[in-house]
Amino acid sequence: MASKKSSKAVAAMKEDANSSDFVSQGNVNAILAAIGSQGDELKKLIEDKMTALSGRLDALDATLVNLQSEQAGVKQKIVEIEGALNGTDSRLGEVEKVCDDLRAENKSLWAKLNDLEGRSHRLNLKFVGIMEGEERGRPSVFISDLITELFGRDNFPKPVKIDRAHRALLPKPSEGQRPRTIIARIHNDRDKDLILRLSREKFPLEYKGKRIYIFPDYIPEVAARRRAFSSVTKVLREAGLKWSLRFPAKLMLHHNGREFSFESPEEAKKFVGNLSNDSA
Structure with missing residues (x-):
């Protein structure tokens, strides 16, 4: 009796084992089938991506x-x-x-x-302050007679020769306005220089009770160059030194029997400064 029961138990165990092996093999095949299906899908996805990327x-x-x-x-x-x-x-x-x-x-x-x-202007002189109409249509003769009247026959024994003279080219002023300047060209350079020197020495000048002025008629460029020497000539004048300013702007200085010339105001200032230091 015991022997029969044991044989049945062994047979049952074998049957259970065979059934378990069958289930496990089925699961494996299902898994492999799923993996294969997913592999195909992944492959298709990769191919699509590669196509898009390409x-x-x-x-x-x-x-x-x-x-x-x-x-x-x-x-x-x-x-x-x-x-x-x-x-x-x-x-x-x-x-x-x-x-x-x-x-x-x-x-x-x-x-x-x-x-x-x-x-062309170096022989010109400007006469400022002479009332309109005084020249009476003969400005050259008027200026020649005026020079003699102002400075005397001792300085000008003969009438000064005037090449030409005219009023400044401006509209005639109204009554009470400033008269136009008379510009006169002096024939002789020495007469011109003498007139300018005497006008400074006899300043102020008057004609018929009116004060008049005499200036050289330099163009603006020449006037500016000559004006640049004004500070130097002031020192020379105060020191009593002999000097002259030649045309267009050349300072001539006489000192200790020698003559010096300067075309630059800076050089002249430096030279005069050295003279002042030597004197001190």
Whole structure:
């Protein structure tokens, strides 16, 4: 009896084992089938992604080709612009050289023009303060007689020769307004210098009860150059030194039997300063 029961138990155990092996093998096959299905889907997904990526890469390649083409065009334009700029620089250099030459020539011409104009005025004198109509239509004769009247026949035994004389080219003033200046060209340079010296010595001058003034008729450029020596000539005048200011603006100084000339106010100031230090 016991032997039969044991045999049945062993047979049951074997049956259970066989059933368990069957279930496990089925699960494995199901898992493998699922993995295979998912692998196909993953493969399809990867292929789709690769196709999309390939398309994007193709578009990027096309864009790069376009960019390279445009860049080549830009480089060509830059080369052309550089060439044009080099040509422009060369032409500009030539223009600048021409401008420099013209500037130097213009400066030289202006200097000559000022010199000619200044020399044409150097014998002119301006008579300021003479009432309108006093010359009675004969300004040259009037100025000659006026000079004799102002400074006497001792200084001018003969009438001073006047080349020409006229009122300043301005509208005739109304009654009570300042009269126009009379500009007279003195024929002799010595007479002109003497008139100016006497006008300073006999200042103030009067004609028919009215104060009048006599000035040289320098152009503005010459007047400015001569005026630059004013501080030096003031010191020389106060020191009692003999000096003269020649045309157009050249200071002549006589000291200890020697004659010195200065065309620069700075040089003259330095020289006069040294004289003052030596005297001290």
